[in-house]
Amino acid sequence: MFYPEPISKLIDSYMKLPGIGNKTAARLAFYTIEMPDEEVTDFAKALISVKRDLSFCSICGNITDQDPCEICSDESRDKSTILVMESSQDVVAMEKMREYHGRYHILQGVLSPMDGTGPEDINIPTLIKRLQEDEEIIEVIIATNATSEGEATAMYLSRLIKPSGIKVTRLAHGLSAGSDIEYADEVTLLKAIEGRQEI
Numbered sequence: 001m002f003y004p005e006p007i008s009k010l011i012d013s014y015m016k017l018p019g020i021g022n023k024t025a026a027r028l029a030f031y032t033i034e035m036p037d038e039e040v041t042d043f044a045k046a047l048i049s050v051k052r053d054l055s056f057c058s059i060c061g062n063i064t065d066q067d068p069c070e071i072c073s074d075e076s077r078d079k080s081t082i083l084v085m086e087s088s089q090d091v092v093a094m095e096k097m098r099e100y101h102g103r104y105h106i107l108q109g110v111l112s113p114m115d116g117t118g119p120e121d122i123n124i125p126t127l128i129k130r131l132q133e134d135e136e137i138i139e140v141i142i143a144t145n146a147t148s149e150g151e152a153t154a155m156y157l158s159r160l161i162k163p164s165g166i167k168v169t170r171l172a173h174g175l176s177a178g179s180d181i182e183y184a185d186e187v188t189l190l191k192a193i194e195g196r197q198e199i
């Protein structure tokens with residue numbers, strides 16, 4: 001079907017989002033045309049802002065609008081424990097629980113030989129450097145997802161970190177296999193962190 005160029009461009013843009021096919025993209029595009037000017041402008045500004053105003057924390061790799069991020073800058077947080085997570089969305093899930101008071105390291109991915117993602121492609125070198133430089137760290141809790149990539153990443157990190165004498169633990173599997181931490185409920189997360197085991 002023929003669309004005027006501004007519409008087809010918008011449809012193409014929506015189709016780049018995950019889970020959006022051409023029908024949904026067209027529906028969203030026409031919905032956008034109907035939206036009040038102000039809402040569309042706010043929407044466009046929000047899109048630009050997430051790219052312009054956010055960066056990765058130079059310490060923990062979390063997405064932030066200040067560097068170091070709010071958590072790394074918070075002197076009241078326990079400096080002895082680092083919770084290693086796959087994504088910034090996982091951190092949000094963990095923070096909602098309000099039971100973890102240590103710090104984080106966000107890998108921004110997992111090891112995945114299938115996709116060609118190796119240790120250098122995610123925040124593993126920065127984690128190792130951090131562990132070498134920060135003598136206050138005594139435990140690293142690996143909280144990657146219970147997927148095969150998440151497990152492989154946990155094992156890889158454990159082998160890498162253990163010789164340094166830092167305790168390495170893994171979240172207990174109240175989390176079902178293949179599950180995403182991002183979607184786990186708070187009770188499950190709390191049980192997983194309380195029942196963590198050394199690996």
Ligand SMILES: [Zn+2]
Nearest residue numbers: 057060069072
């Ligand atoms: Zn940080």
